[in-house]
Amino acid sequence: MNMSRRVLALLLPLVLTAGCASTTPWARQSDDVLEAGEHATGVDLDGDGDIDVTTETTASSAGTALGPGTGPTGTGPTGTAPGTQGTGPTGPTGPTGPGGFTGKPYGKGVTDTKVKIGFIATKEGVANDAYARSGLKNIDSGPQERSAQAMVEWINANGGIRGRTVEAVIHAVERVDETEWCNKFTGDNEVLAVIVNNQATSLVSCLANKKTMLLHEDSTIGDEEDFRRYAPWYYAPAWMDQTRNAKAYVDGLAAQGYFTPGAKIGLLRYDSPTHARAASVLKARLAHYGLSVTEEVAGSGLSDARWPGVAVTNFRRAGVKKLLILDFKSQMVVLFGLAAEQAQYHDLQYGLNSSSLWDFSSANVGSQFDNGGGAVGVGHRPIDDVKSTDHNATVKQCLAIYAAKGIQLHTSNSLRYNLAFCDQVMFLKAGFDRATALNATAFNTAVSQLGTSFVPSLTFGTKIAPAGIGPSKVRYARFDAGCQCFRYAGGLVDVQP
Numbered sequence: 001m002n003m004s005r006r007v008l009a010l011l012l013p014l015v016l017t018a019g020c021a022s023t024t025p026w027a028r029q030s031d032d033v034l035e036a037g038e039h040a041t042g043v044d045l046d047g048d049g050d051i052d053v054t055t056e057t058t059a060s061s062a063g064t065a066l067g068p069g070t071g072p073t074g075t076g077p078t079g080t081a082p083g084t085q086g087t088g089p090t091g092p093t094g095p096t097g098p099g100g101f102t103g104k105p106y107g108k109g110v111t112d113t114k115v116k117i118g119f120i121a122t123k124e125g126v127a128n129d130a131y132a133r134s135g136l137k138n139i140d141s142g143p144q145e146r147s148a149q150a151m152v153e154w155i156n157a158n159g160g161i162r163g164r165t166v167e168a169v170i171h172a173v174e175r176v177d178e179t180e181w182c183n184k185f186t187g188d189n190e191v192l193a194v195i196v197n198n199q200a201t202s203l204v205s206c207l208a209n210k211k212t213m214l215l216h217e218d219s220t221i222g223d224e225e226d227f228r229r230y231a232p233w234y235y236a237p238a239w240m241d242q243t244r245n246a247k248a249y250v251d252g253l254a255a256q257g258y259f260t261p262g263a264k265i266g267l268l269r270y271d272s273p274t275h276a277r278a279a280s281v282l283k284a285r286l287a288h289y290g291l292s293v294t295e296e297v298a299g300s301g302l303s304d305a306r307w308p309g310v311a312v313t314n315f316r317r318a319g320v321k322k323l324l325i326l327d328f329k330s331q332m333v334v335l336f337g338l339a340a341e342q343a344q345y346h347d348l349q350y351g352l353n354s355s356s357l358w359d360f361s362s363a364n365v366g367s368q369f370d371n372g373g374g375a376v377g378v379g380h381r382p383i384d385d386v387k388s389t390d391h392n393a394t395v396k397q398c399l400a401i402y403a404a405k406g407i408q409l410h411t412s413n414s415l416r417y418n419l420a421f422c423d424q425v426m427f428l429k430a431g432f433d434r435a436t437a438l439n440a441t442a443f444n445t446a447v448s449q450l451g452t453s454f455v456p457s458l459t460f461g462t463k464i465a466p467a468g469i470g471p472s473k474v475r476y477a478r479f480d481a482g483c484q485c486f487r488y489a490g491g492l493v494d495v496q497p
Helices: 003-011 014-019 031-041 126-134 144-157 178-186 204-209 222-229 242-255 273-288 309-318 331-342 358-367 382-386 393-403 412-432 440-447
Strands: 055-060 114-122 165-173 193-196 213-216 264-270 294-300 320-326 349-353 375-380 460-463 469-471 473-481 485-494
Touching: 114 144, 114 178, 144 165, 144 393, 144 412, 144 440, 144 485, 165 178, 178 193, 178 204, 193 204, 193 412, 204 222, 204 469, 213 412, 222 242, 222 273, 242 273, 242 349, 242 375, 242 473, 264 273, 264 309, 264 331, 273 294, 273 320, 294 309, 294 320, 294 331, 309 320, 309 331, 320 331, 331 358, 349 412, 358 382, 358 412, 358 473, 358 485, 375 382, 375 485, 382 412, 382 473, 382 485, 393 412, 412 440, 440 469
Parallel strands: 114 165, 114 193, 193 213, 264 294, 264 320, 320 349, 349 375
Antiparallel strands: 055 165, 375 473, 460 469, 473 485
């Protein structure tokens, strides 16, 4: 098997924990790799018709009702779950109890007593089993179904959503199928919002078209144009949108002296309209510093085995010494890094941003990051970047919630995927606690007023930007050959809108 196809075979299981929209089977893959890839992707790689399917569970936990309301006799309903309506002679409307709304301006999945929220969770053990055969490291995706259930119990013990009990529809999956995911939550199981910690490249448009909110926790998020197009249905508070990321990325590398006079710059990006627009922003920002891209290669991640070899050839021929990457869940850097190592391409210096998931990438292609004086990074995701143990208050709260349910998380991957559920449930509560109605428009208005008050576990802080709420700060980093990991250098740096 040639190197490109071998690389693809090794990484096929990544489609669930590192994301992929489609996969291409190759005839000469080994049986073990085929079985591992098929188990994780749901693609019938060996043609025997044996493909695992997804399962679904519905979970709820009795919440703490905040009603009945206590306003004086009046004509309007009061309280929350539900409130008590006045029975005396008509008088002035009583004050609305916590969570009471005038009329019923509800979104899908909402009743007077309940709010249904969807979770897409990787089945426990699926990724671990597949990766055990692939040879890749740092793969544990954690007990996501149990984490989702733990957050349902937490929010209901803390008043639910405006006094209504949260009922979770937990969709446990073994493969990426965004169409099936969308249909699941917009058919018989209509929900107010879907929380996903995996890719959502087509899911966002499908849910928006069906008037269902999406809370996204993944490096495959959109750019400023995407968030504007899909408002008020699309949110990703712990990931920097692609537009702001491209600007902060170039500014951060320049501030660290990464760009040297005369050094040719290569750009490797995922092949999508969003990444193409981000590349235009990146190149415009390079021009601000008098710099330009010498060679650009777009690749389709795991769905094509040919592009890594093409990229190595093109960058080497063009004399590229500095490599920038607009990644897709680390697929671009890992696939390219393995191909570059095979080709003994050792004179590149990588400049990375958080979308390359540094901790995971270092575990698998760290030998490449030691080249060219050592890789440099601009990051806003401390656990993904450096597997930080200097946890903020939200991380500590989330880990305590999970620990109370016997959930322990050890790898950066398992922390990222499971803390995502904690962040997004807390984000929903923060928004709807301030909203005037239980629907997407009211939520969007409420979160635009959060300012810097919402601090997710997975980033340094948030603020309102043109694409909506998102990370507000980055830190600079360098690769340390001693630990084969990235380490932050210096303090927090504010990111411009």
